[in-house]
Amino acid sequence: MARYDRAITVFSPDGHLFQVEYALEAVRKGNAAVGVRGTDTIVLGVEKKSTAKLQDSRSVRKIVNLDKHIALACAGLKADARVLINRARIECQSHRLTVEDPVTVEYITRYIAGLQQKYTQSGGVRPFGLSTLIIGFDPYTGAPSLYQTDPSGTFSAWKANSTGRNSNSIREFLEKNYKETSGQETVKLAIRALLEVVESGGKNIEIAVMTKEDGLRQLEEEEIDAIVAEIEAEKAAAEAAKKAPAKDT
Amino acid sequence: MKGTPTPLSLPAGCSPDNLSSFFSHRMMKLDTSGLESSALTSRGIGIGAELGDALFDVPAFQVPEVTDFDGFQKEAVQMVKPAKGTTTLAFIFKEGVMVAADSRASMGGYISSQSVKKIIEINPYMLGTMAGGAADCQFWHRNLGIKCRLHELANKRRISVTGASKLLANILYSYRGMGLSVGTMIAGWDETGPGLYYVDSEGGRLKGTRFSVGSGSPYAYGVLDSGYRYDMSVEEAAELARRAIYHATFRDGASGGVASVYHVGPEGWKKLSGDDVGELHYKYYPVVPSTVEQEMAEV
Numbered sequence: 001m002a003r004y005d006r007a008i009t010v011f012s013p014d015g016h017l018f019q020v021e022y023a024l025e026a027v028r029k030g031n032a033a034v035g036v037r038g039t040d041t042i043v044l045g046v047e048k049k050s051t052a053k054l055q056d057s058r059s060v061r062k063i064v065n066l067d068k069h070i071a072l073a074c075a076g077l078k079a080d081a082r083v084l085i086n087r088a089r090i091e092c093q094s095h096r097l098t099v100e101d102p103v104t105v106e107y108i109t110r111y112i113a114g115l116q117q118k119y120t121q122s123g124g125v126r127p128f129g130l131s132t133l134i135i136g137f138d139p140y141t142g143a144p145s146l147y148q149t150d151p152s153g154t155f156s157a158w159k160a161n162s163t164g165r166n167s168n169s170i171r172e173f174l175e176k177n178y179k180e181t182s183g184q185e186t187v188k189l190a191i192r193a194l195l196e197v198v199e200s201g202g203k204n205i206e207i208a209v210m211t212k213e214d215g216l217r218q219l220e221e222e223e224i225d226a227i228v229a230e231i232e233a234e235k236a237a238a239e240a241a242k243k244a245p246a247k248d249t
Numbered sequence: 250m251k252g253t254p255t256p257l258s259l260p261a262g263c264s265p266d267n268l269s270s271f272f273s274h275r276m277m278k279l280d281t282s283g284l285e286s287s288a289l290t291s292r293g294i295g296i297g298a299e300l301g302d303a304l305f306d307v308p309a310f311q312v313p314e315v316t317d318f319d320g321f322q323k324e325a326v327q328m329v330k331p332a333k334g335t336t337t338l339a340f341i342f343k344e345g346v347m348v349a350a351d352s353r354a355s356m357g358g359y360i361s362s363q364s365v366k367k368i369i370e371i372n373p374y375m376l377g378t379m380a381g382g383a384a385d386c387q388f389w390h391r392n393l394g395i396k397c398r399l400h401e402l403a404n405k406r407r408i409s410v411t412g413a414s415k416l417l418a419n420i421l422y423s424y425r426g427m428g429l430s431v432g433t434m435i436a437g438w439d440e441t442g443p444g445l446y447y448v449d450s451e452g453g454r455l456k457g458t459r460f461s462v463g464s465g466s467p468y469a470y471g472v473l474d475s476g477y478r479y480d481m482s483v484e485e486a487a488e489l490a491r492r493a494i495y496h497a498t499f500r501d502g503a504s505g506g507v508a509s510v511y512h513v514g515p516e517g518w519k520k521l522s523g524d525d526v527g528e529l530h531y532k533y534y535p536v537v538p539s540t541v542e543q544e545m546a547e548v
Contacts, residue, residue, distance in 0.1 A: 098419060099400070099412030107404055140406065140440070 019127055020120050023076075023151035026129035027163060030075035031062070034162040034170055034193050035133040036178075037146040038186030042135040044073040045194045046206045047165070063208040063218065067092040069136050070108055071208060071216045075164025076130030076151075084128055088112050105136035109147040109155050117153025127151045131163040137212045144212075160189075166197035184227075191224070192231055325428060334503030336465030337367055337378040338473060338493055339434045339445055341458040343480045346436040346443045346513040348376050349490035351465065351498050351526070352506035354383060363506035372397055374517040375413060375437035380462040381430035381450065389431060393417050410437040410444030414454055422452030432462045438513050465497030465504035472496045483512055487521045495533065498526040 032047040046062040149155040162170035337350040350367035367379040379386035400408040414435040431450040472493040494508040
């Protein structure tokens with residue numbers, strides 16, 4: 001019988017849009033990405049596959065600016081990401097042009113999600129194979145936000161979330177360990193979450209921190225290494241503390 | 250009509266049909282055709298038709314076949330004669346924005362109405378004034394009101410006066426040369442305080458603190474400029490606006506009727522007064538009964 005995954009516009013008898021679900025599979029195969037929202041800082045982290053020796057690593061930035069106050073990280077098909085990011089950047093500027101005001105995070109998330117949804121309801125095209133994590137500060141209220149979109153075109157706001165490979169384990173970790181943090185604590189939380197599934201070391205993670213005043217800042221490898229070292233030391237101390245009381249009996 | 254364009258990011262509850270014509274004006278974007286994936290543009294007419302951005306559709310109408318089209322266009326616009334027979338004014342002062350206008354509509358030498366509402370209420374905190382073609386002003390102000398409301402729904406915050414005036418200016422610019430006649434002022438109060446912009450059908454948009462538009466504007470400017478102070482009270486400012494309109498209606502034949510005065514404050518706009526200019530005349534220049542001897546001398 002005819003299978004229901006050919007043309008995207010067709011529902012299967014039990015209500016699935018297979019192309020969308022396959023797109024979600026593609027996302028699950030992509031690099032892990034995590035986002036954590038603090039009170040005054042928002043952090044995005046992405047797993048970095050080891051770069052080939054001859055490759056210029058600066059040309060493969062995985063965390064990008066959409067505007068001065070909005071940044072995006074994604075998991076999935078990077079080529080699709082490029083197209084989506086270009087459209088989002090244009091929309092950010094177009095909004096500034098037509099109403100002389102910067103976009104809110106929710107507005108641009110809704111725009112990107114709308115774009116992703118459009119491609120699930122047309123003939124002859126396939127959905128974008130990526131989920132995005134969008135962070136930013138509201139230009140009027142200054143409140144930090146973190147949003148996630150997926151290939152089906154849904155979006156929602158999160159305190160912390162992850163997408164891509166092993167995102168379930170990262171999310172579990174975040175659910176257990178999330179609390180309202182600020183500044184460096186938020187960065188540490190994000191790195192700790194990523195380290196659950198990624199080999200430790202500055203070479204394998206890319207971290208970007210956004211603050212209201214300074215916008216987006218990509219952390220250098222040395223900085224990441226330093227924080228990773230801190231985290232390992234804290235972990236070791238916690239382990240030692242756990243073992244010590246046992247001796248007292 | 251083109252195939253129903255898929256809405257891009259319309260708020261819930263809007264149907265594409267009645268909004269597609271509005272959205273086709275929203276396309277004051279850069280030319281992004283270079284960044285579109287080629288799959289879409291080449292298949293634009295075929296399978297992926299619904300994806301074709303509604304935004305890039307330009308309003309089209311039948312063009313008359315004449316030898317000198319440009320000259321014909323010029324003549325057509327001249328015939329409409331955007332003379333803007335009216336007097337409207339608005340100025341920013343300490344307590345907000347004062348907006349005032351007359352209420353006469355003229356068709357050449359014929360006074361078609363003495364009771365036209367030339368101050369249009371776009372929303373509870375923004376006003377627009379009408380000068381030029383009455384239909385053009387009314388329609389596009391209502392359209393602007395719709396756009397402002399949609400912006401509120403989409404962004405969960407009110408649109409700024411800057412944004413609203415920009416939306417209107419972009420629309421008018423896209424109709425440039427097609428005979429629209431609009432000379433309007435957008436006055437409102439937003440988070441940044443009082444705002445006043447002048448927008449016209451040539452596509453111009455100016456930010457300012459004192460404007461007067463219409464055939465009576467030179468007379469109104471005379472009174473307004475000489476009496477203006479930033480720190481006036483609401484009553485003083487209202488009286489200045491009223492007097493300026495009155496003097497314009499006194500000398501300009503295309504202005505008259507009722508002088509309406511509105512005030513826009515932090516809580517929104519409020520109509521302060523609407524006085525017949527004939528009565529205002531006798532208020533400012535009451536008839537002095539002359540003595541019998543004087544009358545005899547005059548004779």
